[in-house]
Amino acid sequence: MPEYERWSEARTNAIIAEHAGEPGATLPILHALQEVFGHVPVEAEPLVAAALNLSRAEVHGIVTFYHDFRRHAPGRHVLRLCRAEACQAAGGEALATEVRRRHGIDWHATTPDGALTLEPVFCLGLCACAPAAMLDGEVLGRLDEATLDEALECVA
């Protein structure tokens, strides 16, 4: 289970400083921030902007362009369920419907107890063992309701 740090300006600036010298540093910085904080806090945007000589609007535009970057901290566990065609062909949509029903959450939402965040993903390259998902970074294939339940119970 990933443990995220509380946001702090000092930590953010330290992360930015690690990457700011790289050409095209924006994405490496945003990835590093999300790895530490679980999301890219809005408070970080002006700090990134200042370090990279960008406007705050530009940084906001970049953060919101990419599906990966979360604006809020996720639940304790993140399930990324594939919604692309190969998984659709193998029953992925029915599985997703069941997950949403059972946990009472829609895409991008977190259960009220903060245990699980459900995110869509469009292809994990596990298309020959569909349907597939990623749970806290661990890949899962040939899923059905039973095997997915088992995986969720393992991390719970």
Next chain:
Amino acid sequence: MSRLRLYLPADAAAIAVGADRVAAALRAAGAARGIAIDLVRTGTRGMVWLEPLLEAESAEGRIGFGPMRPADAEGVLAAILDGGTHAKALGPVVQIPFLREQTRLVFARCGITNPLSPEDYAAHGGWKGLARAKSLGAAATVEEIVASGLRGRGGAGFPTGIKWRTAAAAVGSPKYIVCNADEGDSGTFADRMVMEGDPFLLIEGMTIAGFAVGASQGYIYIRSEYPHAVAAMREAIRIAAREGALDGFALEVRVGAGAYVCGEETSLLDSLEGKRGMVRAKPPLPAIQGLWGKPTVINNVISLASVPWIMAEGAGAYRGFGLGRSRGTMPVQLAGNVRHGGLYECAFGVTLGELVQRVGGGTASGRPVRAVQVGGPLGAYFPPALFDTPFDYEAFAARDGLIGHGGVVVFDDTVDMARQARFAMEFCGLESCGKCTPCRIGSVRGVEVIDRLLAGVRPEAQRELLADLCHTMKYGSLCALGGFTPYPVMSALTHFPEDFVPRAGARMAAE
């Protein structure tokens, strides 16, 4: 303590179906028998339906067991050591028809070697292509790639050698080699398999490209959905640099952030530069003004991974495979509802029907095949009536389709083709970079039109409108996202009109 060497893939697909748990069970079963298991974690052979596929040395070469479950470890180990049989025994792996019938040029080592062993790589023919390129010289290397007939395997099919020639002749310094490893098409995993299973191959291909066009810096842009590939490539680059194999060529992995459109080459370049992944108008071509405005070769993983074989064996040998203007081999990826899912590398020319029915074994569900989508989310849906189409860039184009990156997603007769068409439009809307109107607005309008059609609101008019909208998107979009979304939509409408009829309970999109 005696030792036993076994081979088990560490490919993400094998891990997803339990390879790591099988590895632990094997070690435990070995310990119980007083045997140390020397488990080599390879890439995958690409027979994903047999994963986790365990292999052991024998007098007949490597013999396979799969698909393995942790509970099989003890029995399989007994079969290997005591010479008995086991229900999961597959015999010599290279004799499995799916593998035996392939022409493995790019995937020759994948599944056999330890991906991160430079000794394995060299012992299995690695670095020969780079050595021959060096002996021929830069200009002759470019011409060798031109002569091979290699075309971009990412989907566009543009001749790789022409890109190289243009970048080599372009004025500007530094020059860059960018590898497009943003393999976003559903149904494709060939790039991932190379990066995880034979990363030095991609490194060698990029180093040759750098030598050929005079570039000293390379970037590999890998999608974030591929953490195993990111880790394997970073480690392989570190090892190759330590071994002095890169000859001063600097290589770096950059990770995408979930934007499908960044698989489009100019959008990828903007993303590498740290911006939103917005598509650029062409010209200028990236080969002339690419990354940070400098001459840039941007090629797909499989294109670059084909280069070492071409350089080692010669352009003529490569041209000997394939037909027409599609030369060499293509890694076809069979996915979705298919019995024998996996990667099948073969010369161009095999028909779609052979791939789906004979190689793939039909559907996994056992129901009849109703449609296959070839070439990812932007590729057309083909009905069985068109299964005589040979796998060839021009033959697919002639039937209003594309081979794209070689993904074949199989659907059985439970598929709702109107829903697939709607999804194509929805996906385009979700992933549009927003720069051009036909894609940004057209995709949203497309969803609405299909919803109205299914809700029975003047369905004939909606059908006409959908065709008109697709025409606008196809010819008016800046890149393949908006430009090719009409392929799945129109192919579904054309080949499966019976699914596009008003239905009870259909709701219209919000007006």
